[in-house]
Amino acid sequence: MKTTYRIESEGLVACPPENASIFLYCEPAEEEKRELAATTDLDAVDLEGVFDPDEVPRVEFSPDGVFIIWKRPDNTTTREAMQFEVSSLGIVMNGSRIIFIVPHGNIPMTGREFRHVTGVEECLLRVLLHTVHHYQSHLKAIKQISQELQSKLVASMENRYLLQMFALGESLIYYHNALEANYTVLARLRAAAEKLRFTSDVIDLLDDVMIENQQAGKQAGIYTTVLSGLMDARGTIINNNMNVLLKNLTIINVVFLPLNLIAGIGGMSEYSMFTRGIDWRITYGIFAVAMLVLGWLTWLWLVRVINRHQRRSGGS
Helix, strand or coil, X not given: CEEEEEECCXXXXXXXXXXXXXXXXXXXXXXXXXXXXXXXXXXXXXXXXXXXXXXXXXXXXXXXXXXXXXXXXXXXXXXXXXXXXXXEEEEEEECCEEEEEECCCCCCCCCHHHCCCCCHHHHXXXXXXXXXXXXXXXHHHHHHHHHHHHHHHHCCCCCHHHHHHHHHHXXXXXXXXXXXXXXXXXXXXXXXXCCCCCCHHHHHHHHHXXXXXXXXXXXXXXXXXXXXXXXXXXXXXXXXXXXXXXXXXXXXXXXXXXXXXXXXXHCXXXXXXXXXXXXXXXXXXXXXXXXXXXXXXXXXXXXXXXXXXXXXXXXX
């Protein structure tokens, strides 16, 4: 989908293509791709690189303008676990005209970041700042999801929550790498500010974008370190929960083993012969009480043995 804008009263206003200075191609169709190839100096490799999610962010200068591949956060997916991914954004700036190529999703050109735009250079930096803020909002969501999963892992005996933690860790690695690579693009733009004829206000905005991007990168790095460092501990929690469950099941089985034996004997005709002449309600009542007492004594003995073993293990 192609959308065109012009700068009017320090804002972006939709207008026909012949009056536009800002072109936005969101998920372009084949016809729009051919139009991009015809109206820009991009070759087939550069144009395909914009649609490659694994393309490395870079900036290329030419006598006519500048070409940028930038990494932006993509929409989240919830197949088996919530996955945060990144996609590429292509930017072609040529004099008073700028073209944004968005393979996935959209860019809200009328959002709050675009309220004060005086030129295409500032529009470029506003788009980059918007993606950095998008990263920051996703990082905040990842932190909240991680805390929720951590509370669920304490009582969980399944791998489902642990797999979701692995997916979040993978997303953080992608985000951290993308932010670091984006910072390289910003640094090159800052070094070429005079060549690109950036005004002092545009340079100040570029410095702000660099600071915001650097802070987001550090935040992603910290979250990655914390999440990966605690991953083994969280896996140990699940194993410990399973061991506790197996221990309790073992105690129950051991308690009922002698009871099953006695119940089998009590169900034979010999017991009725031994207690012949006594009311069956009394004999079987005594039998039930004896089974309860035996089961309780067996449970006490098992608990004492297990506690003694744990004290010895802890002391060693």
